[in-house]
Amino acid sequence: MTQQKAYIFCENLYPLVLARRAVYAKDAGYRTILISTELSAPEIKSLRDFEESKLEGKTVFDVMIPTDLFDLDTLRQHVAEIEKETPIGGFMCGIGTFHNGSLVGSNVSILAEERGLVSQNSDAVFRCNNKFLTRDALRAAGVPTVDFGMATDEETARVHASRIGYPVILKPVNGAASHMIVKCSNEEELVSKFRDAMERLPNSTNKGSYESAHSYPDRSGTVVHFDPMTSMLVEKYIPGREASVEMMITEDEYIPLLVHDKVTMSERERCFYEHLLVVPPQRFTQEEEQEMKDYAVAVAKAVGLKNSFSHVELRYGDDGMGPQLLEINPRIGGMWVQESIKALVGIDPQPIHVKMMDGTFTAESEYKSSDEIHAMFTIYPPHSGLLEKVDGLEELKQIPEMIHSKQAVPNGSVIYAEDEECFLVMCFIKTDSYERVYEIYEDACKMVSFTINQNVTSQEEVANA
The missing domain is CATH 3.30.470.20 (ATP-grasp fold, B domain)
Known part of the structure; x- marks a missing residue:
């Protein structure tokens, strides 16, 4: 009899994005194992609700290993313990962003490569998650890309912007959700916005990722050190x-x-x-x-x-x-x-x-x-604060062309509307014309309203209330 193999799922940011994929792995005969940050109470409830509604109460993950360390040595130790009982048939990562100094997605790919298993290519995953290294790879391959440079202080920001030519974009080297992407039309704006970023990055929702200083070789082989908390990528505005x-x-x-x-x-x-x-x-x-x-x-x-x-x-x-x-x-x-x-x-x-x-x-x-014409749209909150409620969701569902609509951020969450894309209400529709797409979008924006307490600025304030 063939020994059952394990399919290892690993995620530091949103573990539940892997739940449905784990179901398919179980259906294929695998033992499913999740290595992730410890699930919060709402995440545990969501997982249990999913298991009850989709799996008749059966568990999605046979084993769950909570950790806040995703460095390669720690992951290797977890995997070595698993391999004492079960051979591994595959690895999968969800979002796999930087976490406390480690790029989770790249480390998961390395674990697969060390075993001769399928991988996304650990080097490619790293370059995709570092915007400087992405553009460097394009430049080395002769693929058209705008001019760019790493600003480690105000002076290097000025030098790069002067060479590139205004307007330029400043962005975190490993950011996500369009967080802290700013356009600068002149040197005065560049310096002002660089200083503002240096103040905001340590308190941002993506702080754990920005704290992940790292070094990696560019395509020429030169090792470049990156400190996302104290630097910004400068690139030509497109x-x-x-x-x-x-x-x-x-x-x-x-x-x-x-x-x-x-x-x-x-x-x-x-x-x-x-x-x-x-x-x-x-x-x-x-x-x-x-x-x-x-x-x-x-x-x-x-x-x-x-x-x-x-x-x-x-x-x-x-x-x-x-x-x-x-x-x-x-x-x-x-x-x-x-x-x-x-x-x-x-x-x-x-x-x-x-x-x-x-x-x-x-x-x-x-x-x-x-x-056939389809469209998706997001209704963003007007400002930051504690999300208390969303009105108009039932009206959205009544739109004949609506396929899916949902509130993506739960009530009771602190949102940061000015600094990042907050996909608060999302809709997916199918229509007969582009004109009808715009009509639905405009109607939906009028239907939906948010109650947001601007006096609450952090989740810690909610926890201590």
Whole structure:
């Protein structure tokens, strides 16, 4: 009798994103093991509710190993203990961002590579999670990318911006959710916003990631030290239309699936917000759409990513610039991207990813996308504070074209609306026209309202109340 193998899931940020994938692994005969931060009371309740509703009370994870240490040595120790009883058939990470000095996603890939198992490529995962190293990889591969540099203080910020030419963008080297991305039109703004960032980063919601100082070689082999808490990436501002390419990458194939057209965007003081996305793209010709897909493939090849879904954000630059990278993620996109792929391409990324990471997935010869109009949008909170309630959710569900709508952040959470994209209410629709998309979006924004206590500025205040 063949011994049952273990499928190890590892995540430091949102462990429950792996729950449904673990179900598919169990269905394939694996023993499922989760290594993650200790689940909070709300997370435990959500997991138990999921098990009751979807699994008739059966557990998603056979073993759960709580930890706040995701360095390679600690993970190796956990895995060695598992291997005393069970051989391992696959590893999977969810978001896998930096955590207390370690890049979790890259470390999980190393564990797979050490055992000859399928991996996303640990080096590629690292470069995807460091925006300087991403652009360095593109430059080394000859893939078009804007000029950039690391600002470790105000003077180096001035030097890089002067060389690059205004306007420039300042952004954390390992940020997420458009956190603390600021546009600077001149030297005065550059210095002011750099100083502001240095004050805000230590108190941000992404503090644990920014505290993760690290060193890594660029493509020339020069080891570069990064301290995200005291530095910012400087890069040329890209004027143009924004979009994202959703890709499926196997061991040796790069398959663009969809292009989402970000038709409604806004640039605020400390964050860029994407409000409304449509697919198929409305503002791009078929030639431009194909150009973006080809460019996304070139980007993924340049960093070396494999065995992964990937979300490639770009702008189609004005004045003949063509597609230009904003960032590449070694995972599926947020909001309703997963549902969009299911609706338009007819595949479910969750079970496919499980099969990718144990080496049993074979891509089809062709993936075609429907031309039926779909859209996703977010309704953002107007300001920061304690979220007390959201009104209008039932009215949203009554919209005939609504496929999915949800409140993504629970009441009782402190939100930071000015510094990052807070996907508070998210909707996914199918319509007969782009005009109807805009009508629904405008109506939804009028339907939904938020009650937010601006006097509460941190979750610690809530805990101590």
